[in-house]
Amino acid sequence: METLDYDATQAVLQEHGLDRPEGVGFSFCDPSRNRFYDWHDHPYHQLIYAYAGATQIEADRARFMLPCGRSAWIPAGVRHRTMIASWDYVSLYFDPVAVPDREARVRILVTGPMMHEMVMHARRWPLGVGEQDLLSSSFFRTLGLLCGEWLQAELPLCLPGANNPAITRAMDETLRDLGHVSLSDAVRAAGMSERSFRRAFFRETGLRWQAWMIQARMLEAMGRLAGGGRVTDVAADAGYASLSAFAKAFMQLTGETPTAYRSRVRKPVRL
Secondary structure, eight states: OEEOOHHHHHHHHHHTTTTSOOSSEEEEOOOOOSEEOOSBOOSSEEEEEEEESOEEEEETTEEEEEOTTEEEEEOTTOOEEEEEOSOEEEEEEEOTTTSOOSSOOOEEEEOOHHHHHHHHHGGGOBTTSSTTOHHHHHHHHHHHHHHHHHTTSEEOOEEEOOSSHHHHHHHHHHHHTTTTOOHHHHHHHHTSOHHHHHHHHHHHHSSOHHHHHHHHHHHHHHHHHHTTOOHHHHHHHTTOSOHHHHHHHHHHHHSSOHHHHHHHHHSOOOO
């Protein structure tokens, strides 16, 4: 995995003109693979649609899993980091005027058949093509209006972060060994009493540590399943002795079984 620093990330944005966008909207397909971009933001809203594989997007105090067949919405001006691994995706950029977003936060969205078809069709208009074209302008305006509706269908594929250094240490310890970590391990890493830790963790994340840990396990499991991992192996590595318990937890977060998810994300998407 190639990790870019701030200057290298800015150089890539400048190379592709993403720092000086024009028009109502345009598409961009990053040819890079196995690359981790440093913190940056865009003048335009960004919609990322993953049609093969899965990846993660990190924003302020939150980490998001973007699985195959879903989309990520990154508002203009929101700092984030993106890992480009072995996955295929397309990004659409919108003038903020075309898609007002008062919440200004990253979200993972359901991608229905209409969104899929429109996003894939929009690839015909990369930056520099169609700025003055009535068809492209009308298309992106319409798609922008639909994005405003789709933003209401948010998926809970986010892992909250923290500002408190002690809680951050506990999170890092938890993520190091998700399959076997315990509450006592997290408390020890934080250097706090268990009572103080529980209160501080909930104050920082809005979740109990156990719920946060389970969500982290599911996000990691999604990535491994998208990479071809066997459901039984992924469940065991996630710390589940019972396959049914793993399937139940996975279903609660994603809305589908691990087997169905693995089958869907491993199936080639019609382009």
